[in-house]
Amino acid sequence: MEEFIILMRLDIITKEAQPSPEQLQVYMQQYHDWVGGIAAQDKFAGGTGLSKEGKVLHFNSVITDGPYAEIKESIAGFITIRAKDLDEAVRLAKDCPILKGKGNTVEVRQVVATHNNA
């Protein structure tokens, strides 16, 4: 089994794009149904949601309020999973409910050891 990270990106900045509390509850349910399905196959390794607040550190010691305000795709959360190969990881990621939203993306990357950057 290999480990993969699933990065979920969506617009968490634009006011109009933000869900109502009721919608959010439904989204969270769908999200946990998806993660729960991965965990039920014993393929969930870890991960969590992220706060909307943060800082972005730049070259030359510049620090700005983050996530990036100028782009609409911020990392909303990530999970790491165990899968046989990239194909299986993609298959599991495909059901991520945030993909129901236009413009949202999910990125799947294999986690590799530091000295094994093949």
Add this chain to the structure above:
Amino acid sequence: MHNETLIPHLFRTEYRKIVAVLCRQFGLQQMEIAEDIASDTFLAAAETWPLKGIPQQPAAWLYQVAKNKTKNYLQRGLLFASKISPEIKSSTAESYEQEIDLSPGNVNDSQLQMMFAVCHPSISKEAQVGLSLRILCGFGIEEIANAFLTGKETINKRLFRAREKLKQENIRIELPSPTEMDARLSAVLTIIYLLFNEGYYSVSQHTTLRKDLCMEAMRLCTMLVENESTNKPAVNALLALMCFHASRFDARINEQGELVLYEEQDTSLWNTDLISKGGYFLHRAASGNQLTKYHLEAGIAYWNTQKEDTPEKWQHILQYYNLLLQIEYAPIAALNRTYALSKVYGKQTGITAAEQLALTGSYFYFALLGELYTGVDNIKAQQHFEKALALAKTPADKNVIQKKMNKLSQTS
């Protein structure tokens, strides 16, 4: 109460108190002596009471005898020490002067501290469970052997090794410091939960013994919620969980000692006191921002005390299982989650999710598929039930599946 029932009863409630106090006094290095003195005390009762009659206050009598026996023991030690090495001022001289304190306050403190010593992470889980039953719950060796469906010799060996390990590791009888508390408490909760499950899910036909195990686990957990430094959300959550489960104890086992399926249980036998007690502790568990597996399991157990099949019930159960599996994977949780999923989203969704689990070694897996396919594809349902039947080990499990198959053949 007569001697025959009174002494075993007192053994169960008083032995552990005497042992805990004496262990705390002597240290774990001499825990066998503490156990011997406590056992001798009960032997004295068994010899004296039939002849002289039961004392007015049996427990106080036991305490006095235990105190005297301890004094005699220490005196002998003192004599020995003074003859062998007169120049050494033995520490026993001081402890000899000390009165053994069997007041309720000290008994309680000692038992609480013993709990942490016995459930020390340096000794194996198996040993922790055995020692807990013996030292914290006052179970006889035979009872422990019955609970684990093994022989007395095995249990004695296990306990011997566990005691040796406690000595080697030089474990002290004390409450953990506040910084260590959460980690050490978590080890204690694991053992309490194991004790409970041993009673609740055991294949042993011995119903009384099983119930005792559950009650003891709840008693230990209650001691923890009653103490300020151990009254943490996770402890309350575990107690809530056990209350909810225990509320069905009388309904889930029939007079023949057979398991009664949830759907077929007589709800009038559900213990409503325990259900509301569970609610109370679950509420207390919600303080703080800790979400442990006990919280989630208690949440599931709460909804299982609601017999009515509402969408709300299954939605909650599904969400709790989703989170539970993220904290800790277990095949049985994965299967139960899939059942909840089918209750919320329909059988087809349930079937797809179930087939992904591929737990083909488990009878429960095929029983679930059989259940999900029933009414969708009865031929497949039949095939799955057949596989489940072949994998089921206990007569109770086989019986359950056979019933489902009979039902299936009646409808098709």
